[in-house]
Amino acid sequence: xxxxxxxxxxxxxxxxxxxxxxxxxxxxxxxxxxxxxxxxxxxxxxxxxxxxxxxxxxxxxxxxxxxxxxxxxxxxxxxxxxxxxxxxxxxxxxxxxxxxxxxxxxxxxxxxxxxxxxxxxxxxxxxxxxxxxxxxxxxxxxxxxxxxxxxxxxxxxxxxxxxxxxxxxxxxxxxxxxxxxxxxxxxxxxxxxxxxxxxxxxxxxxxxxxxxxxxxxxxxxxxxxxxxxxx
Amino acid sequence: xxxxxxxxxxxxxxxxxxxxxxxxxxxxxxxxxxxxxxxxxxxxxxxxxxxxxxxxxxxxxxxxxxxxxxxxxxxxxxxxxxxxxxxxxxxxxxxxxxxxxxxxxxxx
Numbered sequence: 001x002x003x004x005x006x007x008x009x010x011x012x013x014x015x016x017x018x019x020x021x022x023x024x025x026x027x028x029x030x031x032x033x034x035x036x037x038x039x040x041x042x043x044x045x046x047x048x049x050x051x052x053x054x055x056x057x058x059x060x061x062x063x064x065x066x067x068x069x070x071x072x073x074x075x076x077x078x079x080x081x082x083x084x085x086x087x088x089x090x091x092x093x094x095x096x097x098x099x100x101x102x103x104x105x106x107x108x109x110x111x112x113x114x115x116x117x118x119x120x121x122x123x124x125x126x127x128x129x130x131x132x133x134x135x136x137x138x139x140x141x142x143x144x145x146x147x148x149x150x151x152x153x154x155x156x157x158x159x160x161x162x163x164x165x166x167x168x169x170x171x172x173x174x175x176x177x178x179x180x181x182x183x184x185x186x187x188x189x190x191x192x193x194x195x196x197x198x199x200x201x202x203x204x205x206x207x208x209x210x211x212x213x214x215x216x217x218x219x220x221x222x223x224x225x226x227x228x229x230x231x
Numbered sequence: 232x233x234x235x236x237x238x239x240x241x242x243x244x245x246x247x248x249x250x251x252x253x254x255x256x257x258x259x260x261x262x263x264x265x266x267x268x269x270x271x272x273x274x275x276x277x278x279x280x281x282x283x284x285x286x287x288x289x290x291x292x293x294x295x296x297x298x299x300x301x302x303x304x305x306x307x308x309x310x311x312x313x314x315x316x317x318x319x320x321x322x323x324x325x326x327x328x329x330x331x332x333x334x335x336x337x338x339x
Contacts, residue, residue, distance in 0.1 A: 009311035029305040034297070041294040048291065059250070061294065062235045065258045066276065073269045076277070086302060093305040102277070119277075135299060160310050201278040 009160035013230040016143035031080030043128040054172035055122040077103030097123045097150040106198035108214040115166035116158040165220025171211045188213040234279035
């Protein structure tokens with residue numbers, strides 16, 4: 001099925017498991033300023049209370065104008081996505097993960113190929129979702145596997161943009177060894193320490209220190225197929 | 232997270248400790264600069280990957296409380312038509328054809 005997935009693309013996930021045993025309906029939408037403003041007012045303050053989180057101190061309000069400008073000026077094809085819980089009755093989308101991508105960068109394992117690069121990825125802590133004044137979510141209805149679903153957004157974007165699933169990222173140092181292990185368990189490959197990055201300023205200014213990870217095409221397809229039950 | 236602050240200070244002369252000024256510069260001033268300057272600033276920003284050389288000591292100011300986004304204003308991200316699978320594609324096309332024919336029937 002991999003070959004079909006590579007050439008016809010794949011839908012984004014539409015549901016997520018919960019502790020209750022039932023699934024909750026989610027939607028992957030293009031990131032907008034409204035999503036980011038809500039995130040900055042409600043989720044980011046809670047994220048910032050935890051100094052061990054890799055996304056501590058992030059300011060998504062700066063990433064949106066960046067993406068708009070970079071999309072016009074550079075050829076990196078940036079894209080932002082919001083993963084949100086759908087509440088059809090009250091017409092609410094409750095953002096629970098944000099993903100900012102660069103859609104066109106040289107692949108880490110084959111510099112002549114193009115890849116997606118995950119620039120920023122953040123998931124809401126449980127507390128941020130249970131403490132929404134106008135819409136508190138019961139603990140057993142909080143979507144699980146949000147990190148995996150958010151990473152799948154990048155892989156899906158890669159498949160749908162003819163990058164064949166190639167996806168790379170830099171594991172923030174604040175995430176420590178646990179974050180490296182997490183990406184490894186998702187099927188990603190680490191760029192061996194000492195191996196050079198593709199030509200460009202990143203090679204000089206942020207050289208490989210053993211924290212760059214990437215999906216090969218077969219690994220991306222396997223990871224994508226692993227979430228098919230949620231599409 | 233100080234790369235944005237560093238870039239705004241370097242290319243816009245903005246006080247890197249003033250978070251609102253940094254944000255304003257990216258939103259309002261950067262787009263007005265020559266393309267070559269924008270390219271240089273963005274390339275450097277991409278390379279820094281959000282990590283600045285020094286930490287910003289300013290107190291973080293968050294947005295005021297906002298209402299939840301609506302579903303109506305957040306349509307599902309598009310994906311290739313074929314990705315839905317043949318069954319969905321056919322039902323979608325069939326629905327369109329049937330919708331068009333019923334529209335025609337409704338016309339006087």
